[in-house]
Amino acid sequence: MTIYWERCGVCGRSLVTLQCTVNKDTEVCPHCCTSCYIRDRCSSPAWYPSSIKVVVKRREAVKVFSDLMNLLEEKKAVE
Numbered sequence: 149m150t151i152y153w154e155r156c157g158v159c160g161r162s163l164v165t166l167q168c169t170v171n172k173d174t175e176v177c178p179h180c181c182t183s184c185y186i187r188d189r190c191s192s193p194a195w196y197p198s199s200i201k202v203v204v205k206r207r208e209a210v211k212v213f214s215d216l217m218n219l220l221e222e223k224k225a226v227e
């Protein structure tokens with residue numbers, strides 16, 4: 149299985165990132181977004197409790213898909 153990491157456009161660390169709502173071409177990690185100096189003036193910060201739910205749902209979808217692939221590979225091995 150291949151895991152793809154995204155690079156934060158602010159700190160450069162490889163973490164889960166979301167598109168910054170102020171600079172649309174910047175991917176931002178939750179650490180940089182929550183410590184952003186204009187967060188109190190930002191109309192809709194990328195990282196909010198609701199955006200974390202989206203990432204969790206995405207992770208669940210990846211898990212369901214990998215479980216499905218494992219089942220298919222097991223079935224292939226039996227045949």
Ligand SMILES: [Zn+2]
Nearest residue numbers: 156159177180
């Ligand atoms: Zn960052």
